[in-house]
Amino acid sequence: MRTDQLIEMLAREPEPVPPGAVRRRHAAALGWGLAGSAVLMALFLGVRDDLAEASRLPMFWVKLALPLLLLALAVAGAARLSRPGVALGRVAAGMPLPVLGIWALAGVALVAAAPGERVAMLMGETWRSCPFNIAMLSAPFLAGAFWAMRGLAPTRLALAGAFAGLMAGAAGALVYCLHCPEMSPAFIGTWYLLGIAIPAVAGYLLGPRLLRW
Amino acid sequence: MSAQEDQLKDLLVRGLSGDGAAYHAFLKALSAFLRAFLRPRLARVPDEVEDLVQETLLAIHNQRHTYDAAQPLTAWAHAIARYKMIDFLRRRAGREALDDPLEDVEEFLGAEETEAHEARRDIATLLAKLPDRYRLPILHMKLEGLSVAETAKATGMSESAVKVGVHRGLKALAALVRN
Numbered sequence: 001m002r003t004d005q006l007i008e009m010l011a012r013e014p015e016p017v018p019p020g021a022v023r024r025r026h027a028a029a030l031g032w033g034l035a036g037s038a039v040l041m042a043l044f045l046g047v048r049d050d051l052a053e054a055s056r057l058p059m060f061w062v063k064l065a066l067p068l069l070l071l072a073l074a075v076a077g078a079a080r081l082s083r084p085g086v087a088l089g090r091v092a093a094g095m096p097l098p099v100l101g102i103w104a105l106a107g108v109a110l111v112a113a114a115p116g117e118r119v120a121m122l123m124g125e126t127w128r129s130c131p132f133n134i135a136m137l138s139a140p141f142l143a144g145a146f147w148a149m150r151g152l153a154p155t156r157l158a159l160a161g162a163f164a165g166l167m168a169g170a171a172g173a174l175v176y177c178l179h180c181p182e183m184s185p186a187f188i189g190t191w192y193l194l195g196i197a198i199p200a201v202a203g204y205l206l207g208p209r210l211l212r213w
Numbered sequence: 214m215s216a217q218e219d220q221l222k223d224l225l226v227r228g229l230s231g232d233g234a235a236y237h238a239f240l241k242a243l244s245a246f247l248r249a250f251l252r253p254r255l256a257r258v259p260d261e262v263e264d265l266v267q268e269t270l271l272a273i274h275n276q277r278h279t280y281d282a283a284q285p286l287t288a289w290a291h292a293i294a295r296y297k298m299i300d301f302l303r304r305r306a307g308r309e310a311l312d313d314p315l316e317d318v319e320e321f322l323g324a325e326e327t328e329a330h331e332a333r334r335d336i337a338t339l340l341a342k343l344p345d346r347y348r349l350p351i352l353h354m355k356l357e358g359l360s361v362a363e364t365a366k367a368t369g370m371s372e373s374a375v376k377v378g379v380h381r382g383l384k385a386l387a388a389l390v391r392n
Binding site: 021 | 230234266279282284285332335355379383
């Protein structure tokens, strides 16, 4: 087939394309991811018993803010990386800010605490399971984000995969906040970030394999 | 160059809303830019330039929903052309190192080459390999110019299956082209 004939074929009665495909696809993926993550949460973890009381404490909301801010940035980054020719722009500069914020809070809390309490503030009671639980809860989001990107057109595959993973990790951490009893900034700034990093690294490694088009 | 950007963008935006004539003009103009972009960069494999032009046109068609009218058309088309070229070179992996600097978005609409050479790979042959649920809708609608209703009647498929068949069929065709 000559190129002229190909163009003829592609341009014959082209199906109209409504705008907003990138947003719709990522929104659908987040919705399905949330459903999957909620099922995993119900099956394996359950919501913390004292959720109502905990939600009256400022630290509960600070704890939510970290994954929420990271999620907002990662969604913006993933959406940009799903389009050819769009750079990350200010998203890249914004990414470290929530991390530095929680580390600053952790630093203040650790300095103010008695030396004997510091290890307990860092390790909490659940450091062994926290990163893996976050990674587990992020898995449906990761599958969704890859599905979304496979229907779009990322051109920097490792970076796009990493942002898909970051988005999944932040969303998984957000869901995990409803289960997790830990309330120390040092704990959140260590084990939550580690949990979010697991799907991000997985996405970085899987991107070049799964996102080609 | 910015006049070309505006003109091409206008054609694509109209094409995205279903204007076949504008979309044809867009693909036609773009193919000339693609050829001029790829030929010097693939100087060692001149025979494969037209294959890659066709592959890129098919990719641009299949991913056209990722274009946002707020975005420069040049940056979008250049990123796809560059991605397809690198993907092509990776597939030929190891044979030759890529020694071309890739910071060339500025010159993307700088030259045109309208003369198409023969493609080595025949898309029509690949089309024939698709399963009927993809092949027949593409054949009737995109090559013979039948309507959705006529295609549905001729194939016994439902109208929505015909539309989905064209859409998924062109994606499946792009996947065959890459292999």
